[in-house]
Amino acid sequence: MRFLKDVTHRRWRRDLSPFIDGQMELSRREALERHLATCAFCQEELASLRQVVALLRRVPQVEASRSFALTQAPSVRLRWPVMYGSSIRYATAVAAMLLLAVVVADLVTGRPAALAPASPGPANVQLDKGSEESEGTRAAATAAPLAGSQDIAQATPTPQPLPLAASEKAQDTGEAEVSPAITPSKSGTLHNWLRWGEIAIGALLAVLVSVVSVQWWLGRRQRQC
Amino acid sequence: MENEAQLISESQRGDLDAFNRLVEWYQGQVYNLALRMLGDKDLAADAAQETFISAYRSIGGFRGGNFRSWLLRIAANACRDLMRAARARRSIPLDTLELTPDSIPHSREESPDSYVIRRELGHAIQAGLQTLSHDHRLALVLIDVQGFTYQEAAQVMRCNVGTVRSRLSRARAQLRDALRQHPELLPDQFRL
Numbered sequence: 489m490r491f492l493k494d495v496t497h498r499r500w501r502r503d504l505s506p507f508i509d510g511q512m513e514l515s516r517r518e519a520l521e522r523h524l525a526t527c528a529f530c531q532e533e534l535a536s537l538r539q540v541v542a543l544l545r546r547v548p549q550v551e552a553s554r555s556f557a558l559t560q561a562p563s564v565r566l567r568w569p570v571m572y573g574s575s576i577r578y579a580t581a582v583a584a585m586l587l588l589a590v591v592v593a594d595l596v597t598g599r600p601a602a603l604a605p606a607s608p609g610p611a612n613v614q615l616d617k618g619s620e621e622s623e624g625t626r627a628a629a630t631a632a633p634l635a636g637s638q639d640i641a642q643a644t645p646t647p648q649p650l651p652l653a654a655s656e657k658a659q660d661t662g663e664a665e666v667s668p669a670i671t672p673s674k675s676g677t678l679h680n681w682l683r684w685g686e687i688a689i690g691a692l693l694a695v696l697v698s699v700v701s702v703q704w705w706l707g708r709r710q711r712q713c
Numbered sequence: 714m715e716n717e718a719q720l721i722s723e724s725q726r727g728d729l730d731a732f733n734r735l736v737e738w739y740q741g742q743v744y745n746l747a748l749r750m751l752g753d754k755d756l757a758a759d760a761a762q763e764t765f766i767s768a769y770r771s772i773g774g775f776r777g778g779n780f781r782s783w784l785l786r787i788a789a790n791a792c793r794d795l796m797r798a799a800r801a802r803r804s805i806p807l808d809t810l811e812l813t814p815d816s817i818p819h820s821r822e823e824s825p826d827s828y829v830i831r832r833e834l835g836h837a838i839q840a841g842l843q844t845l846s847h848d849h850r851l852a853l854v855l856i857d858v859q860g861f862t863y864q865e866a867a868q869v870m871r872c873n874v875g876t877v878r879s880r881l882s883r884a885r886a887q888l889r890d891a892l893r894q895h896p897e898l899l900p901d902q903f904r905l
Contacts, residue, residue: 558765
C-alpha cells in the first residue's frame with residue numbers, strides 16, 4: 489500500500505524540497521499547495537523533510553585542528569609544455585632535420601620541364617605563317633574578311649604538342665621561338681609532394697618552436713619563483 | 714570580508730601574507746566542508762591544506778566573481794581526489810569518528826547536556842552523510858550546512874540550478890531514510 493502511494497505521489501515528492509526553500513514557480517507552488525491540502529501522505533513527507541533540514545542547520549561548526557596558512561610559497565605547478573619538455577625538443581630537432589632533407593631533395597631533383605612557362609604550339613606557328621601571308625596580301629585580306637576569318641579559325645586549333653623535329657624546323661626558319669610543350673611527368677608529381685611536404689613540416693616546426701619558447705619562458709618564471 | 718578584492722589582487726602579485734589573510738578567513742569553511750565530505754578529521758586537514766596550496770598556485774587565473782565559491786570548488790575537488798584515493802579503504806565507522814569535544818566550540822552559556830546533544834547530533838548527521846554519493850553529499854553540505862544559495866552551490870558544483878535542486882531533493886530524502894533506519898543515533902528530541 490505504501491509502495492503504491494510512493495508511485496502515485498512521486499511527482500509531488502520531487503517538488504517538496506524546492507517548496508521548503510521557496511525555489512518554485514508560482515503556478516507550480518500553488519498546485520502543490522492544493523495537493524498538500526488534501527494529501528496526508530505528502531504532508532507527512534513534507535514534515536519529515538523539514539525536520540531533516542532543521543537538523544542539518546543545527547550541525548555544529550568544527551574548529552580547524554590547526555592553521556592552514558602557507559609558510560612558504562609553493563612552487564608553480566609545471567604545465568604540460570614543461571612536463572614534456574625533452575620530448576618536445578627532440579620532436580623539434582627531428583622536424584627541423586626532416587624539413588632540411590625535403591628542401592635538399594627538392595633542390596637536387598631540380599625544377600621539371602613541366603613547370604616551364606607554356607610554349608607556343610603549332611597554332612602559333614600557323615598564326616605566324618598566317619600573319620606573314622596577311623602582310624603580303626593585306627588588300628585581299630580586308631576585301632575578303634570571311635576568308636581571313638576562316639584562316640584564323642583554321643589557325644587556332646587546340647594547341648598540340650609539337651614533335652621535336654618540328655620545333656627544330658621552326659627555329660631554323662627563324663619563326664617564333666618554339667620551346668618544348670608541357671608534358672606531364674613523374675618528376676612533376678614528385679615535386680608537388682615535396683612542396684606539400686615542405687609546407688606541412690614547416691608548419692609543424694613552427695608550432696614546435698612556439699611550444700619550446702613557451703616552455704623556456706615558463707621554466708624561467710619557475711626559477712624566478 | 715572587507716578588502717577581499719585587494720587581498721586577492723596582492724596575492725595574485727605573489728604576496729604570501731595577503732594570501733594567508735584570506736586563508737585565515739576561509740579556513741573554517743573549507744575545513745568544515747572537507748570534514749562533512751570526508752568524515753575524518755585527518756583527511757579533512759589534508760584536503761584543506763591541499764585546497765589552499767592549489768588556490769595559491771591558481772589564484773592568478775581568478776578573474777573576479779565569488780571568491781568563496783571558487784575556493785570551495787577547489788576544496789570539493791580536493792575532497793573528491795582524496796575520496797578516490799581512499800576508496801580502497803572501507804569507510805570509517807562511526808565509533809572511530811574522532812570528533813573530540815575540543816573540536817566543537819563549547820560556550821559557557823551552554824549546558825553540558827546541551828553540548829553533548831549537539832555533539833551526538835553531529836555524529837548522527839555525519840553517519841547519515843556517509844551513505845550519500847559525493848554529488849548528493851556536496852549539495853546537502855553546501856546548502857543546508859554551509860548556508861549557500863542554490864546559485865552559489867551551482868557555481869561550486871559547476872552545474873545548473875536545476876541540477877542542484879534535483880540533487881538536493883534526493884539527498885534530503887536519502888538522509889532522512891538513513892536516519893530513520895538508525896533512530897538510536899539521534900537524540901530523542903530530534904528523532905524523525
